[in-house]
Amino acid sequence: MNVFSRLLNKLSDKELEVLLLIHSSTNLTVQQLEAAADSKGKDLSVPESLGHLINEDLVQVKVFGNDAGALNLSWLGYGVVNWSRQISEPASRPAEPRQGENGEVPPVGRMGACDEYRPISFRPGYCWCLVHRSEHHTSNGLEAAEP
Numbered sequence: 001m002n003v004f005s006r007l008l009n010k011l012s013d014k015e016l017e018v019l020l021l022i023h024s025s026t027n028l029t030v031q032q033l034e035a036a037a038d039s040k041g042k043d044l045s046v047p048e049s050l051g052h053l054i055n056e057d058l059v060q061v062k063v064f065g066n067d068a069g070a071l072n073l074s075w076l077g078y079g080v081v082n083w084s085r086q087i088s089e090p091a092s093r094p095a096e097p098r099q100g101e102n103g104e105v106p107p108v109g110r111m112g113a114c115d116e117y118r119p120i121s122f123r124p125g126y127c128w129c130l131v132h133r134s135e136h137h138t139s140n141g142l143e144a145a146e147p
């Protein structure tokens with residue numbers, strides 16, 4: 001089980017919805033987030049949900065001068081959102097990210113090219129390492145069929 005999967009399992013439905021709202025925009029203020037939640041017609045308990053997401057290091061608050069803080073996903077937050085998208089596709093066994101991969105930012109410090117194409121469902125043709133399938137050098141270029 002990867003780190004994003006473990007974190008995702010700890011989130012309530014409301015917290016995941018709030019995380020997805022923050023993902024859908026950049027530099028949201030808390031007020032804008034509240035308005036977005038209201039427009040969904042649901043009570044997402046924004047203050048509590050947001051507090052938990054910040055405590056889990058999934059959301060970061062940036063403060064510009066005297067402005068209200070701007071909310072953005074952290075590296076981990078992107079990984080959790082991307083993993084939730086990965087498992088929402090009906091794949092028998094979703095390909096997993098490796099350490100240092102979150103599906104959003106190219107992994108840093110990787111020694112050599114990725115040796116196994118692990119498809120990321122929402123970026124067709126791309127691997128969790130964010131390199132195109134054609135750049136992978138495996139013996140057959142395809143995962144073996146399931147037994």
Ligand SMILES: [Zn+2]
Pocket residue numbers: 114115116117118127128129130131136
């Ligand atoms: Zn790869």
